[in-house]
Amino acid sequence: MRTLQDIYRSARRLGLREYSSYISQGRNGYLPFLDGILKNIDIISEVDLGVVEIPIRKIKGTYTYMRSTSFARNYMPLMDEESEFASKWMAVYQAQVNEGLRDPIKVYEYLNWFYVIEGNKRVSVLKYLDVYSYNAHVLRMIPKYDEQNKDIRIYYSFLKFYKNTGINGIWFSDEKGFDELWNLIRNYEPPHIMLRGKDRFKFFENAVYGVFRKVYHELGGQRLPITTGDAFLDYLKLNGVPDQFFEDDLRPSLERFILELDYYKHSSSIQIETQPILKDERGFFSRLTTIKRHDEKIKVGFALAKDIRTSSWSYAHELGRMHLEKVMQDQVETISIDNVPETPEAYHHLKSLVEQGCEVIFSTSPEMINATLKLAMEYPDLIFLNCSNMYSFKHVRTYFGRIYEPRFLAGITAGTYTKTGKIGYIATCPTAEVIGGVNAFAIGVKMVNPNADIFVEWTCDWDNEQSTYSAGLRLAAKGVDVISHHNTLANRKFSKEYGVYSIHYNSGEDSYSPENYLSVPVWNWGIFYEKMVRSILEGGIRSSVEGTGKGIIRNYWWGMDSGILDFFYSRKLIPAETQKLINFMKESIIEGRFNVFSGPLYDHEHRLRIPAGKAATREEIFGMDWLVDFINGEIPEFKTKDKLSDLSTGKMT
Template sequence: MNQIELESIYEQANKSAKQSWNTMVNKGEIGYLPSLDGVMQSSEILSEVSLGLVQIPIDKIIGTYTHSRSVSFAHNFMPLMGIGTEFANKWMHLYDAHVEEGIREPVKVYEYLNRFFVVEGNKRVSVLKFVGATSFNAYVTRLVPKRDPMNKVNTIYYEFMDFYKNTHINTIWFTQPGRFKELNEFIDQYQWSKNFFDSKGKQFIADIYRPFRTIYLKEGGARLKLTTGDALLNFLKIYGLPEEVTGLNHKAYIQKLIAELEVIEQDDANVKTDALQAPKKKRMLSSLTDRLTIKRKLKIAFVYAKAPETSGWAYSHELGRLHINNIFEDQIQTTKIINVPENSEAYLVLEQLAEEKYDIIFTTSPTFVAPALKAAMQYPDVKFFNCAGTHSYKSLTLYFGRIHEPRYILGMIAGAMTKTNVIGYIAPYPISEVVSSLNAFTLGVRAVNPYAKVKAMWTYRWDNPEQGKDVAKHLMEAGVDIISNEDLPVPGDMSKEYGVYAVGEQDKRHYAMAIWNWGVFYESVIRNILSGTWKTLADISDTDQPLNFWLGMNTGIVDVLYSNRHINNQMKILIEGVKAAITRNEFNPFTGPIYDQNQVLRVKTGEVCDYEAIINMDWLVEGVEGDLPNNEDLKPTDPFSYMKNIVHSEA
């Protein structure tokens, strides 16, 4: 290239540098290139490890080694020096060499927290960034920071180093701990075409990550705060692992995923906590009710992970289905599908139901959230409901009960009845509704008996009463005299090993249990849809936000059933008084002061935990003996390992 052309190119790069510098300064930040000595203290480094010659992503080269070198470049690595300087001449010479034959000499960099800082070759990197190069060879020295379990980025980085050992992938990053391990499981499953790639990691990047990233960013993913890695992991959880990602086959899926992630990232849950009532004004008929005629019944499917005959949880929903059959008779047609796999295979069942023109599909277990979300995005004309208390989705409506309310009362009963002051609690799985229920139960215990302790043990299974009974034996050996076990007995269960009961006697004395009245919810939903008063579910609110139903004792969806025989009149009066206060919204079990197991004040005096605080509860209250399981150690065959953190995007 001639000198005039090169100077024109350099002026473009210099203009970009000035724009970047001004943008950063206007935000109150430094406009120059970040330097490693400005973001890291040498005392933070545990060791230096040479990784040798590695191909690194250009966009992860974010700075230079020292501040003295950084002032020649703007924050975007473009040159700030004037066109008549020696610096500019060298930059133009490198650009000309790149155009003629390509820059070949590797750069030298330090890698710190999966970001790269240039030791030698700043101008080469500047030119490569200007021309839009994606990767380049570099001699890499890794700076390993000291371990800090309390620092989230540090924790993620240590997980990244384990991931890198297995895959040699350095282009992916996550915003939450645990996700590198999850992605590694997908990569382990990936089929390696050895004829074309010399490693499985390279093939995964070439055929999955890069095409996904291209489509994701082109369709607007860049405006989201989460990383491309976060988005890809969500995609794989919902849609499964393809042989390769292509625009033809996956563009529409990625567009739908972005729409869901945008809603979730707003972190502004629209939660319905009161009884459902039809709006006073009759509105335009919904697209769903538009399809219904006098001759056309509303087709409703209930999807169960187990059979009602063997599962108390499925049985409670089956009672709800039978209830609406009785209420609406000829207006609806319902069916149940039992023993549906709690993994991605569930999608095939939901797909078939959608193809059979079912209008509403209730998936009745939190373990179905991933396949239900996938089906809801794929079949927008079908209304999908999933029984779970997690995040809000655009396509999928969630419903659950504030089961911690009756659990608090069960705790009061257990605290009053214990003689040893050691109460056992059988917890199924460390998801939010279970953690909050254990905490509420313990608060109820301590409200009437501050000397009592709650010894918690985990079954690591959802809706598994037999395993709960096995854990109960270990609790009895540990000296408990009262146990809180699975709430929902199967039909005909005479064991009394559910709810709150006494142990150590010849006959188990059953005190109380929490109950679910799902028919109340199902009736309200169907009544609103049949009446044509809901244009969409959001019509019962004044917002376009997705809607969750999180209903408590004030709606009748959850309640407490207690023994008249084994509970005295004084305790009955207390129970009914607390029930009335909760129902009238005069009392919330999670009212401060509340301390955790480490005596840290979690809820200040007079403060009340809101929806977000309760569904994100990841700590145990004072009085609980036992630990929360580490989600990373849960078995991948367990249903919740499949769906955990499905679209959690907290930065």
């Protein structure tokens, strides 16, 4: 049986090892002390929080330098075992083991770290015994707000979160994290009615976050370059907020989730394929050929967000599915479901495709990314692709098209046809893809009609007939005679507003109607689906895990050169000379001789966004949140649905 002296020697060895490690690196091996940290910090107030429970791991140091020299940076003791300090430390240890320490320590809190005023030996013993939390009388020191200091911005966001929840054990690497978590848990209720009320968030911190943190660290999550809070928030976005977690139930899904996060550590882990490259090499998609006989058909599932009769987006994907089934009818069977909700409920609809035997599943809305990723991690042997241009994941590949290319050509037709010199654009939701389309269209207009006035009106909805008509009326009232709708070619039986069209406006009745259809960008999703499925069957897509073991996440962002996008215009209404220009510009884009977003381009504040002689990078296009300076209109505030715009370790690509 170990004696108290043995235990102290063990703790001291841990301290000496920590101290030596820091000294060998030329760093201070003693505890940090708050008095030195605050020397040049402007503290605007001190708030007495009373006695609260604090995580022991959040205790970072002591208050004064004199106290700090008794401990290494891990709070283990450094004093000789014959010292009075050692005797007192052993007495505290004995008290904790025999009956448990009860008296609260006293600490300062600064930036959600705690620095001990009274109780350093108790903290040392508690850390040695790996105790999770302890009561402390907390004095909070609040620094002056500094917009330029990220740590202080995050801290002020934490203060608001703490006021709402009393939770002090969660931290994020970005100030938005606290607001996002609050929005997820504000209505949280524990499973037991006796725990509801003011203590509900304490239960959440222990039974949800605490269990997550324990399993996350057991699985090695702490090696990732993010906070545990970052990973926790991503996991909740993906899976929803449970009443509580149980370790055995959580471990399998969290293990797969950590694998997903792990693929973002390498800057070269994400590759964007901008044109079809079909190589004869075994890889990520080839695994299906190992479980399917050559004489069996492969089932391919399509999840469509809207009604194919009224949504140009879903209609285009449905045409793509029909093309795939027609040209590969001997090898492929397709299953399609539409009106899939763009909510967490999409998971159940997608799972129905799995249950029907689909081994390749295309979810055709960016809003389905959470549900798609969740399902993909449950079925790692199946293949999932999501139609979006903003995400990169290991388990789900993404695909989209450079739709701004044909929108630029549409601008040329509008600029040529207008009689009033006033042209309108009905934009849907202010995402980067839509904003890029508006800008590309306006650039096309100005190329042929530099004096034209271009107006944009927003619906903030994807397929709302009434808001679309209202936006058109606002444009017509401004004297616009040509309108471009963000919708591409739709089922004309149900939708008359798509592409570029001239309008007839009746000011007396305050009404308008499309008159002549000039041009329309077109999605040819069938080309993408055919090429992708053929590659899957042939094993011709490069592995997601290269021979080096580093994760390679391959996404697809094809343009008009691939055939996935095209552009139709009226040869009757567009002048012959303009047709020559359109054909020339189209060929130039396809051959890579012209980039739509070539500088110089300025925004509304006349800031230079794209310099002369330069072209916008892929990242700049994906993150476009500004309008070119010659567009009349502003980008509206728009709250997106709660989806993964990116994992905390990753990047938007």
